[in-house]
Amino acid sequence: MSIPHSKRICQIIKLKPSAVDEYKTIHAAVWPGVLAALKRAHIVDYSINYYPPLQLLIATMKYTGSDYEGDMKKVAEDPETQKWWAVTDGMQESFVEGATGSGKDIPWWTEVEEVFRFEGVSQ
Template sequence: MEQAKRICQIIKLKPEFAEEYKRLHANVWPGVLAALGKHHISDYSISHHPPLQLLIATFKYTGDDYEKDMKTIGEDEETRKWWEITDRMQESFNDGATGSGKEIPWWTDVDEVFRFEGGSTIL
């Protein structure tokens, strides 16, 4: 099994959908959450930065085949229905992207450049 890794992704939220997107995510469908958990996704959060209309998602992946798990999540029927609703609220930064679970990634992965996990420092 690979070591757990943090994933960060960004996408643009269409401003006219900001409130609807937040309401929808206040009550994520149980089947969508189950698919994430079943495929080694935990500690998932989505933040919204209104000045740039960015959605910033971070999560921990603890499985050993990220590509396979992401593909399998994308084949889950309830997740696909969820994406049909949420994709219309978003705008991808990736040229040619047409929606979640398609050949061209809908979200843009963001490289981590720094992490501090706590602990004391000696001065």
């Protein structure tokens, strides 16, 4: 079911092979403060999938607010989220040239273009 006025986002990043188990473990119990920051930023239906042959993490989410850039800035300023990123960024390798970590001017995760969507309703 589609949420009215939502923006769908898909992002990718590489997971270091040595960090697979730790990454899965930490995401099995995401810190409540991190989840609260996402909720305040109007992020819903957020998931991260892993594709081992390419060591690829694929994140999908919906944004239901009206100021995506502003809300993402608030997430980046959240102290609990900054601590979370200090742990998780070290497990990842960005595809973005010049990226140094989450929440910076240069994006850490690569946003990918949506080329098809079917929401179960024919035209």
